[in-house]
Amino acid sequence: MRIINHIPTRPTAVLLAALPFVAVLVAYAIGSEIRLAENPADKLLPAPAQIGATALRLFTEGDRRTGEILLWKDTWASLMRLLFGVGIAATVSLVLGMAIGLVPYVRRLMSGFVAVVSMVPPLALLPILFIVFGLGEVSKVVLIVIGITPIMTRDLAQRVLDIPKEQIVKAQTLGASSWVIVARVALPQVLPRLIANIRLSLGSAWLFLIAAEAVASDVGLGYRIFLVRRYLAMDVILTYVLWITALAFVIDWALKTISRRAFPWLEAGL
């Protein structure tokens, strides 16, 4: 039988899904064991138990000076930046994408411009943003917005253009004005795509967020990772990386669930 026709049974599938995770953990544990056996003071690959202890400390114990738990403070600061950045990007790209997709004049005006802007490497603009907006919150949020808006806009505009012409004409024969076509034909069909878009863009958004925090900040998950790098505190870095991964996963899962609940018609044909 061809390899493409071998389909794993349910237990095998679960086992296969778990395998890469287990493999990485085992490989890390072995590597850490070897290094620590040679030099108990080694800092590069801390033992899993030590990471656990560090994580517990980071999540529960306050800073010696201020009493604040830094990890939660960092998380809050980073999530706020992410929320504002992605929120603004989603709003702008939705409005622009709909206008480009539905209004021929706006399409002629904007689609070339958006295509060129989306080619500008956002991180190269970071120094400009720091100069223009200062080192505060605004520059970080703006970096996220500039980084993901053009691509989201292009995709949403394309998605609006993909709505069959027949539907738009049909709506007109039912007496719909341009506004009604936006609100009742295009928007409901583009919203699921907007959520899918946000899910795809979140990876880039995290990248821009951590880059901006690493360069100039005084609080935030990315800032903390780059700060403790100086002390080779791998246990702290790894805890933060795992925490960021968990946050990103939960956000993605939440968006997926919202999309499924809110748009039952998407699955009607399946």
Add this chain to the structure above:
Amino acid sequence: MSFVSVRDVWQAYDGRSILERVNVEVEEGEFISIVGASGCGKSTFLRMLLAEEVPVRGAISIDGGAPAVEPGRERGVVFQRYSVFPHMTVRENIIAAEGFAKPSGWLFGSARKAARNRADAMLVRIGLNHVADQYPASLSGGMQQRLAIGQALTAKPRVLLLDEPFGALDPGTRLQMHDFLTELRAETGMTVFMVTHDLAEGFKLGDRVLVFDKVRWDPMDPGLHGATITYDFDARDGGVPFQHILDRYPSLAPEPVGKA
């Protein structure tokens, strides 16, 4: 003046003629089938009737009105596919035919309740009341087309345009749809234009069958000339013409024998 009047209509894309000198007059309540080879401008003609396209020359008017420049409520349409809104339930699709004309696109309060009752009556009429709360994607092709026709009729258009409405259906469903359409027409007396590939279907349903073809043909440049209406068949009475000519011209009747 006739109900739908097509006067000397030309259509060309990028200087290439598609249709030339199309003239046709249609009375209210007539069912017009439009047939012809692929690429001879049938669908272009329908799009112009729909006012989705404006002819480069000539004019199409309904009931003596000014030629339309964009699709509107007086022309209803059913396409081969994508004629219903996938994100609305079956009932919502029917209600939308009334709500879309409102400035906000929605109906509220008692108006919505009344529209909902009318929608349910329409659903019973088109045999879809048992799937009122489902989404169109879960319906069969024939049911989707029935919904599309019901939706178009709810807007009460002056003219109904059908663009190969049964082209994607299997033969059995297609026959059911013929009966359905014939019944609906008997009830509403609507003026219908239907583009079809199926000659038998065209003659079965239509009162008149218009054939589109090219009358001029340049062998050096086949795309030079456009098509026009080459035949205008009377398809009533099973396609046998002049069955009722005596009603119009009683003087043609033979003199009864023995009276002279």
